[in-house]
Amino acid sequence: MEIDVRKVAMLSRIRLTDDEAAELGPQLSSILGYVEQLGKVDTDGVPPTAHPHDAAMPLRANVVTNGNRREELQAPAPKTESGLYVVPKVIE
Amino acid sequence: MSWEVVIGLEVHCQINTDTKAFCGCSTEFGAEPNTQTCPVCLGMPGQLPVLNTVAVDKTILTGLAINAHINLESKFDRKNYFYPDLPKGYQISQFAVPLVVGGYIDIPTKDGGEKRLGITRIHMEEDAGKSMHEGLDAVSHIDLNRSGVPLMEIVSEPDMRSADEAIAYLKQLHQLIRFLGVSGADMEKGQFRCDANISVRRPGEPFGTRTEMKNMNSFRFIKQAIEFEVLRQIEIIEDGGEVVQESRLWDSVKCESRSMRSKEEAHDYRYFPEPDLPPLRVSQQEVDAIKAGMPELPGQLRKRFETEYGLSSYDADVLTQTLESAAWYESLVAAHPADPKRCANWMANELLGRLNDAGKDLSESPVSAARLAELLNRIGDNTISGKAAKDVFDAMMESTDSVDAIIEAKGLKQVSDSGAIDAIILEVMAANPAQVEGYRGGKDKLMGFFVGQVMKASRGTANPGMVNQRLLELLKG
Numbered sequence: 001m002e003i004d005v006r007k008v009a010m011l012s013r014i015r016l017t018d019d020e021a022a023e024l025g026p027q028l029s030s031i032l033g034y035v036e037q038l039g040k041v042d043t044d045g046v047p048p049t050a051h052p053h054d055a056a057m058p059l060r061a062n063v064v065t066n067g068n069r070r071e072e073l074q075a076p077a078p079k080t081e082s083g084l085y086v087v088p089k090v091i092e
Numbered sequence: 093m094s095w096e097v098v099i100g101l102e103v104h105c106q107i108n109t110d111t112k113a114f115c116g117c118s119t120e121f122g123a124e125p126n127t128q129t130c131p132v133c134l135g136m137p138g139q140l141p142v143l144n145t146v147a148v149d150k151t152i153l154t155g156l157a158i159n160a161h162i163n164l165e166s167k168f169d170r171k172n173y174f175y176p177d178l179p180k181g182y183q184i185s186q187f188a189v190p191l192v193v194g195g196y197i198d199i200p201t202k203d204g205g206e207k208r209l210g211i212t213r214i215h216m217e218e219d220a221g222k223s224m225h226e227g228l229d230a231v232s233h234i235d236l237n238r239s240g241v242p243l244m245e246i247v248s249e250p251d252m253r254s255a256d257e258a259i260a261y262l263k264q265l266h267q268l269i270r271f272l273g274v275s276g277a278d279m280e281k282g283q284f285r286c287d288a289n290i291s292v293r294r295p296g297e298p299f300g301t302r303t304e305m306k307n308m309n310s311f312r313f314i315k316q317a318i319e320f321e322v323l324r325q326i327e328i329i330e331d332g333g334e335v336v337q338e339s340r341l342w343d344s345v346k347c348e349s350r351s352m353r354s355k356e357e358a359h360d361y362r363y364f365p366e367p368d369l370p371p372l373r374v375s376q377q378e379v380d381a382i383k384a385g386m387p388e389l390p391g392q393l394r395k396r397f398e399t400e401y402g403l404s405s406y407d408a409d410v411l412t413q414t415l416e417s418a419a420w421y422e423s424l425v426a427a428h429p430a431d432p433k434r435c436a437n438w439m440a441n442e443l444l445g446r447l448n449d450a451g452k453d454l455s456e457s458p459v460s461a462a463r464l465a466e467l468l469n470r471i472g473d474n475t476i477s478g479k480a481a482k483d484v485f486d487a488m489m490e491s492t493d494s495v496d497a498i499i500e501a502k503g504l505k506q507v508s509d510s511g512a513i514d515a516i517i518l519e520v521m522a523a524n525p526a527q528v529e530g531y532r533g534g535k536d537k538l539m540g541f542f543v544g545q546v547m548k549a550s551r552g553t554a555n556p557g558m559v560n561q562r563l564l565e566l567l568k569g
């Protein structure tokens with residue numbers, strides 16, 4: 001399976017040099033080729049597995065348990081102002 | 093040859109839980125920025141989401157109300173894209189197997205019938221944070237209080253054939269959601285947001301290429317945006333061009349849409365199963381219990397008001413717009429059972445009209461249902477006329493004095509004493525000898541003049557029925 005490594009890198013926001021792209025492209029393709037073998041298995045009548053553990057989802061009560069930890073949680077942010085995160089301009 | 097418009101709608105509706113979809117942070121609106129966040133909704137590494145049980149129940153309730161199928165096992169997936177207000181770099185959503193599938197909403201048609209509009213699915217997902225750009229130069233500001241707030245996305249079939257049908261569907265859905273109590277659905281707060289998929293085709297032909305109109309936050313804008321887009325597409329095709337499949341942003345100030353090309357490449361969302369969440373399983377018993385607790389729906393309530401209280405379909409519609417107003421009406425009728433129609437008239441025209449003028453909500457009404465009933469009882473027992481009651485009602489909106497005290501103070505007590513009414517009539521007759529002669533000479537129409545004069549002389553307090561009766565008698569001479 002051929003893979004467009006440039007597109008995958010762009011979607012993942014990873015910058016690649018030409019050398020890296022040339023090296024990673026065939027590697028990714030061969031990994032996908034390996035996984036593709038699963039397509040040969042006859043799965044007719046086999047229910048799809050949603051999760052490796054056959055556990056049902058535990059649910060959370062609708063009760064507020066978290067308070068305001070803004071100061072602590074914003075400490076690692078590169079830049080904040082009046083409690084807001086400051087990021088490079090993004091606009092539609 | 094004519095064009096056929098094809099519209100499908102996606103509504104993002106905030107589920108009104110106390111806490112977020114996957115963590116114990118508060119969802120309260122209007123808090124200081126970033127004071128309602130935690131490592132889970134900030135997308136810190138190693139944090140595990142745990143789904144809010146009430147968000148599940150409310151989505152199921154909504155599904156049941158649109159006659160949908162509830163999947164007893166549903167799954168969550170990751171929708172991947174990069175944006176600064178999406179801290180995890182993906183949104184947890186339901187892609188492959190949503191909680192709710194199928195269902196429909198019936199909208200009224202112009203010929204008095206109904207049209208059934210299909211609903212494809214309702215899936216659960218989480219909201220992103222809020223980005224702010226206004227007044228900022230090279231930066232944007234991010235508030236993540238909304239990050240992780242639970243949403244349900246209600247996806248319709250492409251069943252609507254005009255902007256009006258789309259609006260009818262949205263209004264019906266909006267009302268239903270408010271009735272169910274599953275969302276505040278406040279459009280100004282972004283709790284009920286709509287994207288529209290729009291295309292045109294020649295009748296009978298396959299669907300044309302569609303565009304997706306985004307960012308429409310009022311019924312009026314949605315109608316404008318759809319109408320604009322339909323004309324734009326027809327013009328392109330009639331000029332020999334082709335419609336490009338794309339997202340477009342509605343600019344409500346300029347009244348036009350523009351392409352969001354920047355979004356196109358990001359449309360590869362690379363959904364994959366959310367490894368942090370096992371399947372969501374609900375039992376048929378749980379679904380049945382939710383169904384048993386379902387409130388009366390708007391359509392049912394409207395029909396009951398028409399049959400049980402003899403209301404016109406218009407009044408029934410006005411009074412059942414919200415659950416609160418329906419409950420208000422029913423407590424009014426309970427306190428003034430003699431005349432449910434009078435209750436409807438007074439509530440719909442006098443009360444709601446005055447509240448609307450004052451920019452107030454029914455919940456802020458200075459007059460309670462019990463107090464309005466006292467006033468209606470005074471009309472019922474002929475203490476005051478309907479006209480005088482409006483004066484009393486004006487005063488009730490401003491003061492907490494008892495209804496009887498206001499009637500007394502304003503001297504509006506209806507005069508039903510025939511002696512007193514006769515005295516007024518004789519006075520009026522003495523003051524208008526020419527009209528008396530005219531009437532007696534056969535000008536029956538002058539009756540109206542006399543009624544008016546007597547009512548005026550009594551400052552509206554004379555019982556109109558008795559005035560008529562006594563005038564006929566006394567004018568005979």
Ligand SMILES: [Zn+2]
Binds near residue numbers: 066112117128133
């Ligand atoms: Zn949180």
